[in-house]
Amino acid sequence: MRYFRVEADRAAGYTGDIDGTYKWLLPGIRGCPTCKATWSDISRAYPSVDLTPIAALADFEKPRPEPIEEYERLRELVRPFLPVGAIVEPGSSFGPFMGKGQGRFGPFAMPLSCWLLVQREPLEKLQAEGLLGLKGCRTQLRFRQRATPEFLDLEILPVGRAHPDCLPPERQPPCSRCGRLSLRLPEPLVLDAATLPSHLDVFRLEDFSTVIVCTQRFVDACQRLGLDGVSFRLLPTK
Template sequence: MTRFFWLGEDAAAASNQGGYIDAWHKWSLPGVHCPTCSATWSDVGHAYPCVDMSHLPERALFERARPEPFSEFARLRELVRPLAPPHATLPPGTGFGPLTGKATGRFGPVAWVEQLLLLVHPDVLSRLQAEGVEGLVSCRTELTFRRKTPPTFLELQIEPRGRLHPDCVPPEVPPPCGTCGRHGFTRPEAPILDAASLPSGVDLFRIGNFATMVIGTERFMEAAQRQKLDGITFKELPARR
């Protein structure tokens, strides 16, 4: 049976390196104000850095974070949907395009942005793929470094694939809003994965109903440890049907 691990940033390794990245994706869907549940919200963790919106005539509408009425949000979402993967749900706040911003200090073979986005050197990606890690998709970044010989980082496009088990949702929490899809519950102290929802052929993915959580398979974990990828922590999570 495949084992699954919750990935995080190794704070000690990051502190030793001293690097810091202040950057985010070039475009994003706006937040939304929902007429049904009355929530004004935006999600975090849904990002498609390989989606290029530079040829979209309305791209300027995706350059500024703001809430919009649901009707306008839905219109903008349909503009970008043909560019996104067919399975993408595209909630409010979904990011697109290359990571853009500034980086200072020194970095190891991997780097995290806001403990959410995972960056790797090109040779690290090649080594992981040579180890048999499946489903890795990488995208260029547009980071500015204050160094004569700056490193090259690629962002891994880690897509939502699995879900938390229904038992992780408190019974008093209302079901997802039928209009905007918001499901307002906090991350459980002891997360459980929904085994029936977990993908095959993909060794790195996010949790669809809690996309800030990055999950790796045992194969990814073992490959990362063999390659001595300092900067990533692993916590095994149970899976239940």
């Protein structure tokens, strides 16, 4: 099986632009007591998660850094609602993707390189092809135009890792308290074949969660169906 990085296709000629964010999120961490870092990462998003049963929803509505104890308290409130396989970090997002858009769109849209939206009809065609793990979640997007697209948000689970050979030999392990991995995305990126899933045709890496990966099956189905708006860059495996 070959694997590809999914990226926005700027050469496809679409003019569409979407500005938005998720309904709820975990705060960042302010001054981890172990590594001293203040940080968050918005790349992990779980749009199927409904946090409305939590009483203090206001705690999940404003991006901000908090002491690690408060972050950990809020993280534990979220855990019962997470899908199987989810990994959360400071800044992880939940609920529908909300915002506004305008312009001419293709089948796919990537508001950021780590978020992937797909229109309903193309998603249904991909699911009919038998691709694995394609879960589309409702969005709350407003379009000020006559031709209004219906975008769903793909819930992309974290599975798979970069191969150690493409990482710096003298690298630090993740922080033992907050989990922060102080590594830049390696170039070239090489995937660790032993960690890649057999049950998903689209996923994001566990250790570099901004990277969305798909299988050759997904690429072939998109090309067969004439679905554009994203490009595919082959990633070596080892």
